[in-house]
Each structure stands twice: as C-alpha cells, then as structure tokens.
Amino acid sequence: MALELISAAFAAVVLVYVISKKLGFSAQSPQDYNATSPAFDLRKHLSGPILCEGIIYGPMGRVNSRFVADMNGVWDRATGTLTESFHYSSGNTQLRKWNLTIGNDGSFRATADDVIGTADGIQSGATVRMRYRIRLPEDAGGHVLNVTDWMYLMENGSILNKSEMRKFGVKVAELVATMRPANALNV
Template sequence: MSVFLAFLFGALAMLALLVLRARTLTFPAQKPGDYAGKGPAFDIRRHLNGPILCEGVIYGPTGRVASRFVADIEARWDGNTGTMAEEFRYDSGATQSRCWNFTLGNDGCIRAEAPDVVGSGEGWQKGSGVHLRYRIRLPEESGGHVLDAIDWMYLLENGTIMNRSQFRKFGIPVAELVATLRPKEAS
C-alpha cells in the first residue's frame, strides 16, 4: 500500500505544480496591470476605429498551423460605445462574419458582445495592452463547441496591433490565434 500512496502523492504534487505553473507563468497569467504605464497608450476608440486589415493564422492543439485568414474590419465609435464588423476569409475558402458591440467604462473596463459569444466578454485596456475574456460558440461545421477565449492585443509604436488569442476547452488549450491589425490603406 505504501508504494501506491507514494505514487499518488507524487502524481498529486505534479498536478499541483502544473496548476501553479499555468496560473503564474503562462499566457493566461498576464494581467492588465502588467502593461499600465507602458506606451504607446492603447485607446480602443482610436486604434480600433475605421477600416482595418487583419491577417493571421490559427494554430491547432499540436502547434501546427490549422488555418490562415484575412479579415476586413469596420469599427465605429460613438463616445464609449462601439461596433466592430468583421468579415473573415479563410484559406479553405470559407467565410465568416461577426459583429461585436463594445462598451468602454471610464476606468478602462470593456464589455463585449457578439452573436456567437455566450453571455458577454469582459476586459480592460491599460497602457499598451488590451485584454478580453469571453466564451465563444464555434460554428456547427466546426463542431459547435463552446470555448473559453483569452485575447491580448498589444499596440506597437507604428500603430500596428498584435493580437494573440488562446482558446481552451475544459482548461486545455485547443487553439491559438496570432494576427496583426492595422489601418487599411486608402485605395
């Protein structure tokens, strides 16, 4: 029985270390305050406004590129409320549309809603970073699963926004998105 208890104790200790690592040393452990006072200052009303070009890749659970996409985005603000319409084109030929509704609090808190978001998303803008957490329902052709999403956007000195998002199911990472967003050049 003592060998079993030693094994069980070792397994529990390893699990505790993995949970501690996930909460303190990985992507989800970032906090909005990590970017407070760091510039350039990211104001979503200014930097996510007008026509925007988005280009990115989605990595699957093995770390390999699962999909590439380009999106045309049109964002508009009226005071502290805004909308952002996204039109995605994937390398498979599939298309997808999403329209976000945002409310920005005077303290930098963000509330976000979209038809495929379960409930509402919550986040913050501080310094050069914007953080958003939400639950998203995948399209039926992708299984219809509901995933927990963590978005981080970072404003670069040249005005480009780097977006990194992780998607989890039961706490396990199943996909990651990396994209750039920048104002669309007039044609």
C-alpha cells in the first residue's frame, strides 16, 4: 500500500512538471514571437532613464514585496550597461548593474554581481527572453534561483516584464513589473 501511494505521488509530480513545461509560462519560445511587433531592440528600449514598478509573488501566490526602481541604460554599439536602483516597500534598497553584449543574431549575454555565471538572452519580435541563475541577498535567504525573464514591448514603448524564479524546478517566486521611459511621465 505504501509503495502504491509513493508511486502515485511520484506520477502526479511528474505529470505536473510535464504539463508546466508544455503548457505553462516555461513553454514559451522566442520563436512564438518572431512575427510580433514592434521589434524589441535592447539598445533603443532599455536606453536612458527608465521607471520600473513591480510586485513579487511568493510561492503561494501572495504578494511578498512591492518595489519601484530607477533604471538607466547606456549603450556603445553592441555593449551597454543597465543600472537598477530598487526601493522596496519594506524600506530595503538594492543596486544592480547589468553589463550587456549583443550578438549579430539578436542574442545577448549579460552579467551582474548577483548573477552566477552569464545570463543568456534573445530578442525576438516584440519580446526578450533571458535566463540566468541569481543569488539572493543574505537577508532574503541567500538562495540561488533559476530565473526565466520575459519582457514584452507594447506599442506605446512600455515594457511588461514577467519573471519566474525556481529552485530545484519548483516555482518559488514570480515577478511582474512595468518599465517605461522616465521622460514619458512628463508628457
């Protein structure tokens, strides 16, 4: 009886994993968005001062944190930096500086101090997908998470960002944010 229960539980876990990989957020592919427009160009759409607002959901789907971030992108041909200054609802702050290099095929690589190794990304139609491993700050547990980050460019130049963070294949957090040129607020 116990072996049957363990086998059934294992089968259920495998089924949920396969369904999420084939039907969920993780099943998206850059090719799904090849024909979408406007075309996302990191050098254009992540350039200059950018205002970002977002929320982070915990593993149970409740909002764990809210934030506002001031970002600034600077480019020199195929290389650029994107600095991010986060201000969380808890009062905590966080700084991150991305160093980006774009390839001739729309792919790009990025590094940051809290990213383990190199983030790999691709621009495709109106989207950007980036995957990387990140180490959380010690006050957030210091965990290492696998991140899949999708950005969707809207017709008005705003960007919608959704990220899933996983540990051992299990979703532990989700981020949803908007980004838009800071100077658009003064129009």
